[in-house]
């Protein structure tokens with residue numbers, strides 16, 4: 001019997017949560033697995049957001065190769081935003097690298113629209129239209145019967161009752177489980193991948209119910225993780241003896257203290273000039289040295305690259321040093337809020353590095369970096385409870401030699417089946 005690969009993704013769940021909830025007995029199935037096999041913290045992508053990280057996980061490459069640096073980018077030669085999807089991915093997902101093998105791929109973020117493959121693909125968020133999210137289309141009637149949804153109804157997050165939101169997270173998690181069960185025996189597959197994304201929504205909207213053990217909904221947070229553990233147990237029971245079983249997340253999560261409007265800071269420091277004409281990033285005016293796209297991607301306003309660009313190659317180095325200085329100086333109540341600033345050549349390599357941000361600013365714990373244009377204040381709060389961090393996790397049911405696993409290492413772990 002040749003090895004098959006089963007990959008369960010749990011979006012946005014940090015290493016420490018998996019470790020502590022399994023040790024405490026909330027996740028007994030995962031406890032048994034992690035105590036018997038390989039379980040380590042895995043560094044997320046830079047920046048640590050879903051579309052970038054999952055693109056690295058499924059291709060085995062860094063953003064300089066696969067070309068996805070964020071949920072948004074600017075259309076070349078303009079200041080207009082676009083939202084790259086699966087068509088913008090420049091490296092092949094593993095299911096396109098090995099087309100002689102059969103694959104079932106369910107709910108992987110940033111894989112919309114679904115493309116032809118040897119198997120079945122149901123794309124995850126951001127996926128606007130179920131019809132375009134599914135290959136082959138003959139699967140759609142079955143999905144409708146399963147009452148399949150791509151994401152939770154996020155409008156419920158703004159309702160007073162958080163119980164309703166928990167109900168929705170549980171409902172969507174159950175649909176995901178029924179869907180994987182439905183497809184499990186549909187094909188004689190080599191690779192089966194399914195991603196739980198309710199977990200990321202839980203993190204953003206309800207992190208406090210987990211982090212604060214006194215929260216009156218804490219028991220519901222634990223129920224939610226028990227249900228994820230049931231999902232893990234359900235897969236575990238279905239595995240054949242030689243199957244590889246990988247469980248992983250794309251990034252971690254932690255409590256949000258403040259959001260940081262970095263473009264407002266750049267404006268205050270004289271690096272960003274905005275006109276009152278136009279909207280959004282099209283407000284960027286002559287005299288701008290740099291601007292930020294979500295979450296902390298800093299772009300120099302280069303001559304020849306942008307309509308109002310003025311920075312020459314000769315000036316680049318000095319401006320990068322000036323930017324580093326002002327970002328490291330940024331403080332909230334006397335506390336520095338920027339932990340590290342990376343230059344693109346230090347973190348990215350590959351044929352798409354020219355699309356990379358010149359700098360990536362990484363935050364200290366709790367300070368969520370934001371792009372966006374025209375905000376009045378640098379620091380502000382919103383009603384989100386959790387924000388991403390770079391502490392993802394990796395589990396595999398065999399002995400491997402990876403001291404500090406990275407997201408782009410995962411494809412290399414797939415068994416040669």
Ligand SMILES: [Zn+2]
Nearest residue numbers: 011012050250
């Ligand atoms: Zn994510």
